[in-house]
Amino acid sequence: xxxxxxxxxxxxxxxxxxxxxxxxxxxxxxxxxxxxxxxxxxxxxxxxxxxxxxxxxxxxxxxxxxxxxxxxxxxxxxxxxxxxxxxxxxxxxxxxxxxxxxxxxxxxxxxxxxxxxxxxxxxxxxxxxxxxxxxxxxxxxxxxxxxxxxxxxxxxxxxxxxxxxxxxxxxxxxxxxxxxxxxxxxxxxxxxxxxxxxxxxxxxxxxxxxxxxxxxxxxxxxxxxxxxxxxxxxxxxxxxxxxxxxxxxxxxxxxxxxxxxxxxxxxxxxxxxxxxxxxxxxxxxxxxxxxxxxxxxxxxxxxxxxxxxxxxxxxxxxxxxxxxxxxxxx
Numbered sequence: 171x172x173x174x175x176x177x178x179x180x181x182x183x184x185x186x187x188x189x190x191x192x193x194x195x196x197x198x199x200x201x202x203x204x205x206x207x208x209x210x211x212x213x214x215x216x217x218x219x220x221x222x223x224x225x226x227x228x229x230x231x232x233x234x235x236x237x238x239x240x241x242x243x244x245x246x247x248x249x250x251x252x253x254x255x256x257x258x259x260x261x262x263x264x265x266x267x268x269x270x271x272x273x274x275x276x277x278x279x280x281x282x283x284x285x286x287x288x289x290x291x292x293x294x295x296x297x298x299x300x301x302x303x304x305x306x307x308x309x310x311x312x313x314x315x316x317x318x319x320x321x322x323x324x325x326x327x328x329x330x331x332x333x334x335x336x337x338x339x340x341x342x343x344x345x346x347x348x349x350x351x352x353x354x355x356x357x358x359x360x361x362x363x364x365x366x367x368x369x370x371x372x373x374x375x376x377x378x379x380x381x382x383x384x385x386x387x388x389x390x391x392x393x394x395x396x397x398x399x400x401x402x403x404x405x406x407x408x409x410x411x412x413x414x415x416x417x418x419x420x421x422x423x424x425x426x427x428x429x430x431x432x433x434x435x436x437x438x439x440x441x442x443x444x445x446x447x448x449x450x451x452x453x454x455x456x457x458x459x460x461x462x463x464x465x466x467x468x469x470x471x472x473x474x475x476x477x478x479x480x481x482x483x484x485x486x487x488x489x490x491x492x493x494x495x496x497x498x499x500x
């Protein structure tokens with residue numbers, strides 16, 4: 171319009187525009203100066219849409235669908251999609267005291283721009299955290315609503331190993347969307363299932379099975395074989411326990427006088443490495459001396475020479491605990 175007024179009343183604004191486009195843009199000057207493809211156009215890959223510092227992060231989200239009481243509990247303002255206490259609550263102090271003055275020098279202007287840039291980055295980080303909370307349903311989880319949703323939509327059972335792995339990878343939540351994270355674990359689960367199926371098919375092939383119809387018969391026979399093996403192991407373990415008691419007396423069970431001993435005496439002789447015949451001899455002498463003392467008959471101890479002080483003390487304690495002799499006599 172300004173160019174048409176400058177040229178005069180002979181040309182309308184539309185005619186001026188058409189003349190400029192045809193003569194300059196699409197004319198020889200335009201063809202010489204404006205290339206068909208611009209080779210130096212650079213695509214910014216550092217801030218993709220939805221990335222940690224993407225400009226799209228400051229786009230407001232739809233308000234949360236929660237009751238008034240829950241809004242008050244969270245300090246949430248739905249019309250602004252804000253909270254009473256936000257992330258980095260004091261971020262506004264960076265720019266609250268800034269003012270534009272005409273006498274500012276270059277350093278002051280750059281400093282104020284740096285403050286504004288810092289503030290914008292804090293706003294983006296604030297919005298990014300809101301997006302993460304919204305994507306992973308952290309607000310319903312805080313309010314206890316996610317349990318009801320889980321009951322309505324049952325998923326596959328999560329193993330203990332997967333729970334531990336999810337806990338270890340939790341810091342990655344901020345870099346991946348909820349769907350990407352769930353797809354990641356679903357793919358890991360599919361991988362485990364496929365690996366197990368491959369191992370099963372390889373086992374079939376090693377056993378000469380080439381058709382799935384034959385696998386049912388093989389599995390039934392394998393189950394019976396494992397059941398018999400398990401029953402055999404249980405029976406052998408029981409037999410081993412019974413043999414264990416006799417096995418601990420293997421060193422003395424073939425010696426004379428073994429059958430005269432009680433179970434406790436067998437354990438004593440086995441621990442002292444004392445033959446049953448020698449133990450019976452020592453036991454007889456000690457009990458006979460004890461009875462003579464009780465009757466007032468003086469008796470002189472005639473214990474065998476192979477009985478040292480340690481063996482004598484152990485046998486006396488055993489006979490006292492068993493009630494053969496009194497504690498005073500021992």
